[in-house]
Amino acid sequence: MNEIYFNADGGYLEGVVRGYRDGLITATQYLNLTQCETMDDLKLQLATTDYGHILQNEPSPMATSTLSARCTEALVAEFQYLQQNAAEPISKFLEYITYGYMIDNVILLITGTLHERDTHDLLDKCHPLGFFDSMPALCVATTVQDLYNTVMVDSPLAGYFRECLSAEDLNELNIEIIRNTLYKAYLEDFMEYCQGLGEPTGAVMAEVLRFEADRRTVNITINSFGTELSKDDRAKLYPRLGSLYPVAQTSLARADDMDQVKAVLEQYGEYKSMLVGVNLNAASGGAGGNELSLEDRFFMREVQLNKDLFEQQFHYGVFFAWLRLKEQEIRNVVWIAECISQQQKDKINNYTPIY
Numbered sequence: 023m024n025e026i027y028f029n030a031d032g033g034y035l036e037g038v039v040r041g042y043r044d045g046l047i048t049a050t051q052y053l054n055l056t057q058c059e060t061m062d063d064l065k066l067q068l069a070t071t072d073y074g075h076i077l078q079n080e081p082s083p084m085a086t087s088t089l090s091a092r093c094t095e096a097l098v099a100e101f102q103y104l105q106q107n108a109a110e111p112i113s114k115f116l117e118y119i120t121y122g123y124m125i126d127n128v129i130l131l132i133t134g135t136l137h138e139r140d141t142h143d144l145l146d147k148c149h150p151l152g153f154f155d156s157m158p159a160l161c162v163a164t165t166v167q168d169l170y171n172t173v174m175v176d177s178p179l180a181g182y183f184r185e186c187l188s189a190e191d192l193n194e195l196n197i198e199i200i201r202n203t204l205y206k207a208y209l210e211d212f213m214e215y216c217q218g219l220g221e222p223t224g225a226v227m228a229e230v231l232r233f234e235a236d237r238r239t240v241n242i243t244i245n246s247f248g249t250e251l252s253k254d255d256r257a258k259l260y261p262r263l264g265s266l267y268p269v270a271q272t273s274l275a276r277a278d279d280m281d282q283v284k285a286v287l288e289q290y291g292e293y294k295s296m297l298v299g300v301n302l303n304a305a306s307g308g309a310g311g312n313e314l315s316l317e318d319r320f321f322m323r324e325v326q327l328n329k330d331l332f333e334q335q336f337h338y339g340v341f342f343a344w345l346r347l348k349e350q351e352i353r354n355v356v357w358i359a360e361c362i363s364q365q366q367k368d369k370i371n372n373y374t375p376i377y
Contacts, residue, residue: 023152025336028336029336031109031110031112032112032336034107034333035104035108035112035341036336036340037185038103038104038107038338039104039341039344040104042100043332043340043347043350044083045071045072046348046351046376046377047071047354047355047377048377049375049377051070051071052354052358052373052375053330054356055068056074056257056358056370056371058358058362059362060362061082061083061084061085061362061363062082062083062084063075063362063363064084064358064359065080065082065282068355072096073093076092076095076096079093080092085363086359086360086363087124089355089359090352090356093352093356094149095353097345097349098150098151098351099280100107101116101151101345104116104361105117111338112338112341114215115216115219115338115341115342116222116341117178118212119151119341119342119345120151120152121178121179121208121212122152122208123149123151123152124152124154124179125152125179125182125201125204125205126148126149126152126175127148127149127152127157127200128160128177128179128204129197129204130144130148130199131169132169132197133197135163135164135165135166136166136197138194141160141161141163142161144161145157145158145161154177154178155176156172156175156337157177159172159176160172160173160177166189166192166193167189169192170183170187170188170192179204181207181210181211182204182207182211185207186203186204187200187203187204188206194349199251199255199259202238202242203258203259205261206238206239206259206261206262209234209235210261210262210263212227212231213231216228216231222334222336222337222339223257223337223338226331226337227337227339227342230324230327230328230331230339230346232264232265233264233265233323233327234264235261235263235264235266235267236264236265236266236293237320237324238259238260239264239266239267239270240266240274240283240287240316240320241257242259242260243256243274243277243318244280244283244316245277247278247279247280253275253276254275256275257272257275257307260274260275265290265293266286266290270286270287270289270290274286280302280303283302284297284302292323296316296319296320296323297316297319299314300314300315300318301314301315302315302316318374321374324346324350325346325347325350325374325375326374327343328342328346328347329347329376329377331343347376350374350376351376352371353374354374354376357370357372357373358370358373
């Protein structure tokens with residue numbers, strides 16, 4: 023029954039976002055980008071992609087920060103077009119996608135307030151997709167208590183703060199604990215919302231959200247090594263969903279080193295295959311090199327999951343998938359640009375291919 027009525031409200035936007043997907047950089051175009059010797063060469067090659075029109079008026083030599091900013095602006099413009107033309111429940115689904123960016127923006131402002139920085143300057147560093155109407159009011163707050171009260175009243179994140187944190191927590195807890203606490207509440211809420219949308223949206227989104235929960239669980243575990251975070255507090259930060267919930271999460275909460283993390287993950291087929299050829303002590307540098315990090319493999323798995331969402335129709339997961347694939351594409355382009363500008367051509371292929 024859902025398929026019969028889907029196109030009435032979602033057919034046009036699904037067509038638009040599938041058109042966006044078709045504009046992603048191809049393997050042949052990536053090959054051309056990696057053969058560039060200068061930023062001017064890169065700009066010329068990008069002229070044949072969807073980024074051509076946004077870069078044509080940029081003066082030479084183009085900085086990688088400028089490239090990143092312009093690509094992000096293009097992404098935001100396309101996403102906002104979807105929002106402007108969306109009706110319920112698509113509009114609410116798209117709003118849920120932006121909550122993750124809102125969390126990052128609010129955390130940035132909290133950090134600035136704690137360090138007595140001018141939060142107005144931090145607004146320029148906030149992600150555009152994470153802006154909300156009352157966000158400038160947060161810059162007026164001079165204390166963490168004022169900021170907390172403003173978020174509680176005027177922010178779409180009010181429910182997460184009310185459920186998980188107090189004003190005292192913002193002063194006393196490590197900022198990354200606050201971030202992960204909010205993300206935990208957000209992922210659990212997003213999963214519940216998607217399940218309420220029915221099939222097939224509930225099923226396809228459950229797969230990608232479970233993966234995101236598992237990735238956050240592993241990263242929280244690894245990043246807590248050598249810190250003052252207790253194992254009980256570590257466990258409280260794990261999202262209550264995912265393939266690792268609850269059995270593997272219990273084991274990971276007690277892990278003391280990377281070998282124990284690997285032993286837990288190898289009990290799960292999808293993660294056992296991801297660990298083949300991975301250096302657990304390597305820093306992330308994108309896929310494609312001789313030595314992959316765990317984060318590289320997570321990016322590769324995320325790309326595959328999001329590509330798979332486009333193999334089905336009549337669901338809202340394509341909007342989420344396109345945004346994630348586009349973000350990965352921007353990371354790839356910026357990585358290639360950085361390698362060219364820093365003359366590190368031996369690492370230029372260490373990106374995560376999409377198509």
